[in-house]
Amino acid sequence: MGLETKLVQKMGQSLLMTPQLQQAIKLLQLGRLEYKEAIERELLENPMLEEAREEQETHSLPAPDADSNVSPTVTAPLTNGTADERPSDANQTEPKADWEDYYDSFTDYEGTAGAKGITQYDDRQPPEVVATIADSLEQHLLEQVRMYDFSMRDSVIAQNIAGNLTRDGLLECTHEELAVMCNCPVEDVNAVADVMRFFDPIGCCTLSLRECLTTQLEARGLANGLEARIIALHTEKLEKRKFESIAKAEGVTLEEIAAAMNTIRSLEPRPGRPYSGDSTRYVIPDAYVQKIGDEWVVVLNEDGLPKIRVNPFYSSMLKAPAGDAASHKAYFTERLRAASWLIKSIHQRQQTIYRVTESIMKFQRNFLENGVEGLRPLVLKDVAEDIEMHESTVSRVTSEKYVHTPRGVFELKFFFTSGIKTDGGSDISSSAVKDRIKAIIAAESPQNPVSDQHIVDLLKQDKIDIARRTIAKYRETLGIPPSSHRKQYF
Secondary structure: OOOOOOOOOOOOOOOOOOHHHHHHHHHHHHOOHHHHHHHHHHOOOOOOOEEEEOOOOHHHOOOOOOOOOOOOOOOOOOOOOOOEEEOOOOOOOOOOOOHHHHHHHOOOOOOOOOOOHHHHHHOOOHHHOOOOOOOOOOHHHHHHHOOOOOHHOOOOHHHHHHEEOOOOOOEEOOHHHHHHHHHHHHHHHHHHHHHHHHOOOOOOOOOOOOHHHHHHHHHHHOOOOHHHHHHHHHHHHHHHHOOHHHHHHHHHHHHHHHHHHHHOOOOOOOOOHHHOOOOOOOOOOOEEEEEEOOOEEEEEOOOOOOOOOOOOOHHOOOOOOOOOHHHHHHHHHHHHHHHHHHHHHHHHHHHHHHHHHHHHHHHOHHHHOOOHHHHOOOOOHHHHHHOOOOOOHEEEEEEHHHHHHEEEEEEEHHHHHHHOEEOOOOEEEEEHHHHHHHHHHHOOOOOOOHHHHHHHHHHOOOEEEOOOOHHHHHHHHHOOOHHHHHHHOO
């Protein structure tokens, strides 16, 4: 068989995703912040798009007529008399406006003379509206290093120590490795680290949690106290809460152990926590659910989102005669097609979010009325069949989308939960079971916490038959420790 290159035509069917369809799917699964950024990026890249801003009242001067040679003038307001009492002499000039007074009425900033006689004004925001950026742990330590009387070599060592800390403030490398980095003896690193562990926050720049807590006790003058001995010698027993064994080993009473434990609880195991840089994330809901009369109504939240439209100036260029800018028509036609498809995709996205949210709230009406206890089992297939869409579309819509309800702000995925059969034959949501477990543990006695098996027995009284291992799994999901760790001995 010979090897040759030739063209062959054949018929076939295949599923292809056009760039326009890919764009629509991508917009559908974006969260609110990413969606806003994508629209703003399209506004920058596509000249056929512009942001449709609301008309605002302006007090600008009227534009002169095209045929008139008279320039616009500023008329001073009348202070005495009426318009009929004004002088009728056409040659009399209008009083000039005092622009300095006019400007001073709008600003209180003090000007500073700049180069070439240009006046510059400080347009910085007031301190109360400027978002402050907290210093990192490294920056906070370096400021103290500069204030301490370190030698040049010790300053280099201190800088390397501050730059090799974990988020908790502990060293993530050994002193030997730091000595290799700084090309100095290990003893110098030990001396600098011994000073820096008492920098603010106390306990940072240490190699272990035990050294971190011991440093904090040493700063309080408790280096030789019972608390230091418990941390140094009985860490494993402390983790297992074997307080009686610790008291027997130290030859002290349980009351003394209780006092030492109160001091240990006041220590900070993660001294770098205040400088971790974690900030509160504020969620803006994509939709609101409100009760009007006896009906629950879904309203989309479009505040803060850019509203776009086709730029009328560039679109008018497509209607120009063939001789005018004919070379640019192909480009503007392609950009107009992309702009039209984007606007269509945005409308489709908003409509899909509305339909999915409305369907979810229809299924979870009992939740809106009674809270988490009324949450019913729900899967993507139920919503997809209700609104006649594919499950993958519903999954994309519910990703990173939030709804504001009278019960709080929830992600749309929160309303999809598995079901558990009750003895009565009905289904109950797993989220409702978790809420009951949380309520049972919240009402327990600190000295006698309820066990997982006791929770099983309590739920059986409500005709909810559930295994103990499932209770343990739900409890771990809620971040609740076992009963042996929740018990308070003192």
